[in-house]
Each structure stands twice: as C-alpha cells, then as structure tokens.
Amino acid sequence: MKITAIGALALAIASAVTGAVVLTGGLPHTARRSPAHGSAVSRGPAPSPGAPGIGDPLMPLSGNGGYTVRRYTLDFDWQAPLTPFPAAATVRATATQSLSRFDLDFAGNTLRTVTVDGAPATAVRDGDELVVTPPRPIPRGRAFTVHVTYTADPTQRRHRDDAIQDYGWMPTPDGTMVCAQPDGAKMVFPANDHPSLRAPVTFRVTTPDGVSAVANGRLVGTERRPGRRVRWTYDSEEPIAPQLVQMAIGEFTFVEGTGPHGLPLRDVVPDGLVGGTGAYRSLTAQHLAWLERRLGPYPFRRYGVLVGDTDLPVALETQSLSVVPRDDLLGDRVDAERNLVHELTHHWTGDSVAVRRWSDLWLSEGHARFYERLYSAEHGGPDLEEVMRAAYEQHDQWRHDDGAPAEPTAPTLFRAMRYDGSALVLFALREKVGEETFDRIERSWVTRYRGRVAGTPEFVALASRVAGEDLEPFLTRWLYGPHAPPMPGHPDWQVDPVED
DSSP states (O other), X not given: OHHHHHHHHHHHHHHHSOSOOOOOOBOOTTGGGSOOOSOOOSSSSOOEXXXXXXXXXXXTTSSOSSEEEEEEEEEEEOOSTTOOEEEEEEEEEEESSOEEEEEEEOOSSEEEEEEETTEEOEEXXXXXXXXXXXXXXXXXXXXXXXXXXXXXXTTOEEEOSSTTOEEEEEEETTEEEEEOTTTTGGGTSOBOOOTTXXXXXXXXXXXXXXXXXXXXXXXXXXXXXTTTEEEEEEEOSSOBOGGGOOEEEESEEEEEEEOGGGOEEXXXXXXXXXXXXXXXXXXXXXXXXXXXXXXXXXXXSOBOEEEEOSSXXXXXXXXXXXXXXXXHHTSOHHHHHHHHHHHHHHTTBTTTBEESSGGGHHHHHHHHHHHHHHHHHHTTSOOHHHHHHHHHHHHHHHHHHHOOTTOOOGGXXXXXXXXXXXXXXXXXXXXXXXXXXXXXXXXXXXXXXTTSEEOHHHHHHHHHHHHXXXXXXXXXXXXXXXXXXXXXXXXXXXXXXXXX
C-alpha cells in the first residue's frame, strides 16, 4: 500500500509539470571539466561551468561557484508523518560569471523537473550535486530563476560521530522538523549550502487542518486550501544560511511573549509539552537581557524556542527559532539554562556573524560555550575557573584527537575541542588582556561584523586593534599546533599527558 501511494504521488507530480527535461544519470567530476556546451555570449569571457564548491578545504563540495542566491522560495505540500510529499524550490540568483552550467547542492529526494527562467533545463545528478545546464548560457551579471520540483522524503537523514549525531529531516510523533547543521539542508531543498552563503527564504507549507507549520522569521499569513488543508507562509526576514533553516510541522501551541525593548518572542511547543516546559522557556527574556549587557542588542527581529519532541539530544541555533530538546526543558534547571543560553548566544556569533570557513567554527561554538559557562557560573552552575581548568587539563588530548581549535578535520568538526576547548581560548584571551578589554573585543566583534561573514584572521586583527597590542603570536599558539600554551595568570595549571 505504501509503495502504491508513493507511485501515485510521483505520477501526479510528473504529470503536473510538462516540458522540463530531466536526465538522471550520474556524471563523474572528471567529465564535468570538459568544455561547456552552448554558444558563447556576445561579449566577455566564454561561458564556463560554475564550480561545484566554493573551495572550503573541509567540505570541498559545499556551496557552489558562479552565482549568488538572492532568495529561496520553498513550497512543501506535507501529507503525514514519514510520508513523501510534493515539494518545489524556486531559487532566484545572479550570475557572477558567464555560466554554461551550474550546480545546486541537492541530495536524495526524487527529482521531477528543472527549469531556468521558465524554460526546460537539463539536470544531472552527481552525488550530492545537481548539475543544471540551462537551454542557453547565462551572461555574467544576469539575474535568473531556477525552479525545481521533487518529491521530498521526510525519512532522509544522515549520521555523524560527533555532537551532531543524526541530521536532515527529523521525525516527530505527529510531524517533522529540520536539523540541517552542518550540511543537511541539501536533503531538504536545493541550496547553495555553506555557512558563509546566505539569502532570504520564503516558506509556503501546506498541512492538513489541525496541524500547524512553523519556520524561521515572521508568519506572513495562513490560507485555507481545498481538501481541508491550510497553507502557512513565513518570511525569514533576514538572509539565512541553509544550515540555519528551520521548518517544523506538528500539533503545536504558539506561546507569544515580549523580550527586552519589545522584542517579539514566540515559542512553538508540542501541545502535550506546554505546561512541563513553561518554567524554563519563561527565562528567555532574562537570558536576552543578560547577553545584551555583554554583546549589545539582539541582532534579529524576533526570537523563540521550538521544543524538539524527539529522542535526539541535540539543540540547534536555527535562526530566530532555536531548537531545544524536550528532555532538556523537563530536567535540571542549570543544564536547561546552559542549552538555552548557548543557542541564544549563537544568534550573535554564528548566525549574525557567520563563519567564513568551516575551520572557523571555533568562533561560533567557542563563543556559545564560553557565555553558556559564564552565565551558568553566575546562576548556580560550576565555577567558571574550575570548568576552564578542567578543559585545560584535557586540551592536549583534544588537540591529539580532534585537532587544534582552528585546525579541525571534517569528521571532528563538532567534537569537544570546538566547544570547551575553544571556549578555553577565549578564557585565555580574557586572562591575557583583562576583563574590560576582553568585553570591548567581544562587543566590537559582533558589532563590526553584524550581518556579515568573518573568520579567524579577522578576529585576531580586531582583537589586536581593540587591545592595542599585537595578539597574533599569542592567539596563533592557542589556535594552531599540537600543544596548549601556558595559561596566563595560572602558572600552576598543568596539561594531562596524551594517551593514544
């Protein structure tokens, strides 16, 4: 019965859109380096293929070259838990070179049709890349629109052996939610999937009556549809990296509130968890005020918590709507607040100030862990210095196992070094320059690069400028290499021996 239903759904989608050409064979990367097909534009360089990645050494095929995305519009016609459903993505982009073809990051799902500016395009699968050849080359500087229809598979997810664990589509008892970090957005929609590449997103999600949908940003409106269905439209309001996209469906209660300076707050809670999670969710305004005193104004237009009704113990900083697991919000207050503050801190460092390369992840996770630990120390948790001393003792072991803070490998991205190990770098910087100067560095960092992309060199340069001294030798020793340097002000701290 399940196979029959899926087959009928695929036939309906295929018959609904005609004229688009789709090729589904594989294409080896070596073949894609052959000369481009199609005629050249009249002026400028001859059309050539956009690169299949932006050159990040850790994830070479993340993102794509040759164009900039201006907006995603995502249409999801959700049916029922764990059931494939019709989906479409409209990608508005501008060519940054004369393009003979280009890639989208797109994994799994069943591809149906691809058009470019309304005309049928050839689309070929190459692993997690969708290689699109438009009917004619796209000149540099030209705006163009790609429309992809497909059957979304809400059972699709992958696994990492680090803090991320499972990611992609995550099932819930009555729906689904998205956990896209680090490169799982491509399992949800065709994307330019790298944390440094951001664009606004419009979500149009159709659900059965009685089932709600939520996504990043603002609810634009709801519309009754035939067959007792409802279409929910959301606008992300700000450019957003694909890994920070959230779209969740279920039987939800929306809990509205107000934060500092009138900031709209919106929690999205499975109906049966509203009462049990309310005590810790109500602390969001307090957390915002505490962080604003240190990092300046909250950088987005609204905030809230999506209570994750899954067994996955992972919280995520999905932009303007953090995911926090139900078990965290039903357990110990100190642990719950640590997670709540961690994900909220990311909205300054990681969401607003995006990392330039994956090796800069220490800037995102290290800051979130540092302020989580600092808040916890002031609100009934372990003493900050004790926590940092314990991290210092393990630092060489983490360097051995996971790489230095700014030298991860792809498999060790979300291991201990990027969390407590990177928070220790910030603690060492504070001990080096003093709390007052450190606080000025931090506020300057999130203010100067608000809404922008920045990496480790920018942080080192800014810290040096604010401190009035060259901090590159100091921070280089902490961020790279096999051994932890001495901790300023703590000559008695010792690093444990490394065990293979």
